[in-house]
Each structure stands twice: as C-alpha cells, then as structure tokens.
Amino acid sequence: MAEKDELGRAGEARAALHLTDSGYRVLVRNWRCAQGELDIIAARGGHLAVVEVKTRRSMAFGHPFEAVDRRKRRRLWKLAQAWIAENPEAARGLVVRIDVIGIIGADPATGTLEHLEDIA
Structure with a gap:
C-alpha cells in the first residue's frame, strides 16, 4: 500500500x-473533511478548479x-461545496468546476499527463 501512496503523492x-x-494558483493540496479529501484546489482567471x-x-x-x-x-461536488463553506472568501466570485488530471507512466515525473477541464 505504501508504494501506491507514494505513486499518488508523486x-x-x-x-x-x-x-x-x-x-x-494552487490554493490547497490534500484538503480533508469528514466526508473525504480533495486532491488540489486551484484558481485561474474566474474559475475555481477542484482537481482530482x-x-x-x-x-x-x-x-x-x-x-x-x-x-x-x-462526491467531488459535495466536497467542493464543503470546502467553499469553510473558505467563502477564497471562492467569492469564482465559477466552480471539476477537473481531472490523469498521469500514466512508470515515473509520474515523466509520464504522460492529460488535463480535462470542467468534467461535471
């Protein structure tokens, strides 16, 4: 399990x-609450991206x-709403969206990276 965790962190x-x-601008990584965890929350332009x-x-x-x-x-939408409830100033005026970044390769530092914006 530790190897899988290490891969995920990388x-x-x-x-x-x-x-x-x-x-x-990465606002937070690995935000946790009772309902679960969000990998990355980032902002650019008028968007707040919740990134899986x-x-x-x-x-x-x-x-x-x-x-x-x-x-x-x-689940990601529910977690995003929980983060916004705790951080209303950080999200004020931003359009929230869900993004996914997929990385494939033996070494995440050099693997193929794909970024899908606004999947939900």
Missing part, C-alpha cells in the same frame, strides 16, 4: 507543478479518467 506533485506552469488526480503506472486497469465516474463526480 502524481499529485506533478499535477500541482503542471497547474502552476499553466497559470493556476489519478496516477497509473500503465493502462492495465484502464485509463485514469475512467475512475472518475458519475458517483465520484457527485
């Missing part, structure tokens, strides 16, 4: 760097985006 670090390089990061070593278990099904999207 993927989230790569995703945060990608977002920063793309002009986003999925990292895979290969496509053996499918594309990372396949793991973000309707149920997972609903």
